[in-house]
Amino acid sequence: MHPAQSRVRESPYGSRLRPRHPDAGMATMADRIEQALKELEAGLTPPDYERLITAFRSLQIPGDVDSGTLKRVYRLCFRILGLAPGEPPLDSEHHIEPWQTGHLEACAASAIEESLFDRNAQTRRWIREREERYRVEGKPTPAGFGDQNLPPELHIPWDLETAREEIAPFLAAYERNLAQDPGVHFKLCYDVMSDGYPVFRTVFGDWMDALEQRGLGHPGMRMAIEKSVELDALANEPEPISWQECEAELLPLLDHAHPMIAAGAARYLGALFAEAPFPDDEKAPGLPEFLEDLAQRSEHRRSLCGAFIRGLDTECRGLGTLATDPRLQAFDLDEWVVEVLSLDEEEPFLPNVQAFWFYVHEYYDTDPGFITRLIEMDRAWIAMMCATESPSRIEGMEPVLHRLAENPDPEIAAHAESHLARHYSH
Template sequence: MGMVEFRAALDVLDAQREADTPDGDVVVEALATLKPNRTALLSRDDLTRMFAACYWALDRFAEARTAEPQTPGWRAHWICIGLIEATVTDDAAGYRAATQSGVNRYLALGFDRGGKPPEPVKPVPHVPMDLEEATGLVAPYLARLEAEIAEKPYSHLKLAWDVFRRPVAPFDVVFEHWLADLDARGVGTGDSLPALREAQALEKIAQEGRQVVGWQTCEDVLLPKLEHPHPMVAGCAGKLVGSLYTPDMDRFGNTTPWPLTKMMDHLTHVQGCRRAVAGGFVVAFDEMPYLVEDLGDAFDLDAWVMEILAHPLGEPYVPGAQAFWFHVHEYYWRDVDFMFGLLDAGHDWIAYMCATEGAELALVRPVLDRIVAGETELAEAARTFIARKEKSG
């Protein structure tokens, strides 16, 4: 497995590009071969050919993105997306850090690895292109992302987040210039680059879990950020505030913060991106059950969740903090009464996600039947889910 297989797959794709009627299965097989054989040290020619093949396949199967899953066109589309996005980021950074940590322990402390030597650390990616060449290479893909922003103003931020968090030169500079250009032209929210920088700073401090923040600083600096107009900044601010509520409250230093229940109540009064803030706050506790343990039995979690969901502003997907609906559907996946409450409040999609999370069909069937009877856009999805579960037994 390696460069021989990678270049052979590129040869197949080049031939398919020239064919009058490309074979979708052959295209998918070749693209799938590229993925595991793509190394961190591709040549300029390898990169150019791979991106050209991906752009061709994305155009050739343009309608497949919303087609039936697992068809050749659908698979080709998503393999291409994965190849491009993995190439412009250091996608092995997390694995490399974990492996290096194991190597360090082995060398420094002699931890027994069952007689096995440490695993080799994956190399840092090297892109043999200057800024101008790299800009030209990814320009068609950035144009695709920009075309989606009008309908989904935050859709480009997940990849940009990954590029900045796991940078590969010169693609990190390419993306910085691209975001600055989008902002200058007022594309999307017009503040993508500064919002990304601020959100990543907040999220990094939350993840590190070491920074002491006195209560006055929290009240004067962080709580106002919960009202930030950009959901990515607001969500990451919520994550940082949540991370300060450790069991011994040592992250607040010698100052006295609001009790956790008062902070939770404060979140229900956030008038901006309330769901993003709450999602970030909860994920700082890892997941809802751990938050519930800290709150105690007296706290009415059901009412709090419904109050968070009551805010009319929706919940666009943004990186850095877990979406609030995700916490809800994982916690209430067997609570049929709560699901009916979600339906009564107009949160049909979240109710559907709860009902399809994994509980036995007999338990959640009444919820799904009501969704079907409502003839909303979810009705067909609910019918399909019921039929699939009944068929599988």
């Protein structure tokens, strides 16, 4: 499996946020969801892609959704996903294209996820913090300020037993993918345990414990998520600490077996280095030395380096942050990147940090010479991501793309050929 697949997948079905219909605010939420569900039912047999997609665009679960309506949402979405017991699966073979089936499955998975956690929880927290600041400062809250324009928070109408029973087919689909990808459930579990509705936080906590007892997926998932959330909070607002504290509390976490914890610690360390820390501690390494240490690690190397950059990069400049940091004037960034990528390892998708390959493909997208180095060190997928990133013609890139188009991996070759046709054929 290529990293591209893990970077975009939020579920076994490649879930995406569903597009919203432009007229979604014209009726009550109860009326809208009833109409949307009727359209979904009507569009299933035979499958009518346009009708189903239009229905998904207007489907929004009301905050006070009743049990019957939510079960109906699940039943219809599970049917599209091929997970509905006793229900015929979506008959797509003779009616719609494979990409349309994939799009419908993504919309169905997204609708299920909408019932599990609040995608707008972070925005709501920010709004509440601002409202509290206005109150403390004695200022009026600006007109229209609030979360009234966000999708509503849901009040799930199920007890624990019902919630566990209703979501079981969805979780079973994840379990079937764990053998191929032990991290396939990272993002979903992270989202639910961070911002999930209470009954589903319990369901997912129990599910992760059960997976561990059965030897499925990464062990220690519940603890890993709890620790990752803690480290995220520290990285977001880093307080000065001594290098001695880092040695005692953070450096050991870089070797943790669970990649989310190791990466979370690296991100926090990056945030500390961004603040020019440890000025009076002679034992503390400089930024170049610490980067070299990360590039030499034998476990989670790419994840650690990507996470560290995520913490260090306060201006969203990626590797450009390293290229312009005055502490790194004598630092060879190209060689460091090559060293990080030299270890043969598959970089997992981690929901709490940014992947290292992502920074590489954004920084080197106009550098055909470096991309050629990536090809020659058998990093053709990352090379392809670099070479196809820029939406314009790049001098010297055409022969690199032709070389990638001859790669035996069909995904790499197809992307290179498509980019050549779009930007270099005239």
